[in-house]
Amino acid sequence: MGLAQSLWIGSADGPERDNIAIGAAVSRSAAAWPDAEAVVFACQPEIEEVRWTFRDLDAQSSRLAHALIGAGYKPGERIAIWAPNHPNWILLEYAIAKAGMVIVAINPLYRAAELQYALAVSDVAAIFHADTVGGDPMRATIDAAASGTPLLRGIYSLSGDLDDLLANAPDSGALPQVDPADLFMIQYTSGTTGVPKAAWLPHGSIATISARTYERWGFGAGDRVCHGFPMFHVGGSGNSTPGSLIVGATTLPIHIFRAGEALDILEQERCTGFIGVPSMLTAIMEEGTLQSRDLSALKRIVVGGASVPSPFLKRCEDMFGVEMLNGYGQTESCGVSASVRPGDDADKKIATSGVALPGVSLKVVDSAGRVQPCGVPGELCADGPGKMLRYGDSEATRQAFDADGWLKTGDIATMDADGYVAIVGRLKEMIIRGGENLYPAEIEAYLIEHPDIAEAAVIGLPDGKYGEEMCAVLRPSHPDHADADTIRAWCRDRVSRWKVPRYIAFVDTLPATPSGKIKKHELIPEMQAHFDLSPEQ
Secondary structure, three states, X not given: OOOOEOEEOOOOOOOHHHOOOHHHHHHHHHHHOOOOEEEEEOOOOOOOOEEEEHHHHHHHHHHHHHHHHHOOOOOOOEEEEEOOOOHHHHHHHHHHXXXXXXXXXXXXXXXXXXXXXXXXXXXXXXXXXXXXXXXXXXXXXXXXHHHHOOOOOEEEEOXXXXXXXXXXXXXXXXOOOOOOOOEEEEEEOOOOOOOOOEEEEEHHHHHHHHHHHHHHOOOOOOXXXXXXXXXXXXXXXXXXXXXXXXXXXXXXXXXXXXXXXXXXXXXXXXXXXXXXXXXXXXXXXXXXXXXXXXXXXXXXXXXXXXXXXXXXXXXXXHHHOXXXXXXXXXXXXXXXXEEOOOXXXXXXXXXXXXXXXXXXXXXXXXXXXXXXXXXXXXXXXXXXXXXXXXXXXXXXXXXXXXXXXXXXXEEEEEEOOOXXXXXXXXXXHOEEEOOEEEOHHHHHHHHOOOOOEEEEEEEEEXXXXXXXXXEEEEEEOOOOOOOHHHXXXXXXXXXXXXXXXOEEXXXXXXXXXXXXXXXXXXXXXXXXXXXOOOOOO
């Protein structure tokens, strides 16, 4: 018998082996699969090829942990990594974990003021940085930011300085005891609605969720999983890297995503899985060589990190010819809370983001916190092993949890009688037009079914009569695309008239976070100016 209300209580927690400190997980995997490849960087001209076994990874990360302790850093101190994906990013992640210190993952595209904020909010003691990103010297930016970060006492390059630390480190010695409940990582949220918040994620939560995510997706020992998530994103260092580690799979991260190099990795390294965001798959499909590649080893693709409309999933299945999976999660829930399963019915895989991971509880509530009937939209809340400890800011933390301690995701969702959730949109992005609630994700899904539309973002703009009017910002799939009136007429044949966008604008690119989420808060003032609307109109 199916659910009547949108409340899914997670099963009793999974295997105790999941609740483990990350450093201990590295050593356990080295004992289980010592000679299997753990980390591979290949087919990327900017990065020297690396092939580390689990034994290599365990030994090198322990040595670097000793080096950090020898340099005077103490358990609990915060060590920032400010770099694109790199083998030493992963080495540092596990070394910091073994030393009982805390990783602070920072977007390498930050400018001085953003970097200063990230370092200061998390009380960073040391930072490891790439030499350059996009041609910009990163050390100069750190120097500009350092005046506002009084606790910062160590600045190291990810290559030369780290190599020197390793060269002078002892080979053995006792490392601190680290509890699964200890803080492992501080991840900054995507910042699609404002200033990024610092989410505190413990060891056991990252280990549990990443392991159960990879098992849900059918990955295990012997699999070779390429991922495009940046390591400063929870999808990279919080899910893909430790997920592969714990189940015994090989992780093949992409240094900086380029469609051609991603295809090279998938083909030449005989990858069995790929994990990325929708924009990455779009770029691969548009790259031009997909059909000529030998991807016969590939058995499934997982897409996440942003809203995934059903027409997009159908197109991917047609183009790649493999099973497509998608899931739902956020930084505050260690990356993944729900996902479809391999072999799920097609309608579940296409129309939903799946069912909760083992041990995870989900509910859909109204504005008063009452659980909604199945099929009725409301705010999705989560509880269970993946829940963050807190934000760095106390008031933001208070607002993030309900009275019973459930994490309020800020996402609007529905839950069906089988417990499968479908994301309707962001609570803050919901458009209220003349008293009607309009959900951007629903409209976006219709819009990208049009053959001339590659990407769509729906936002609300001020309107004196209705309060808000809907605006669709579209990236066309080719130059000779349909005009706005034609798009509106096409919509009127498919949706209720009040769901047809009043305003339509065409753009070359949509602003997005590294995880592929569109920065709608940046589009609103841009479109107000474009259509000559005042905020009060």
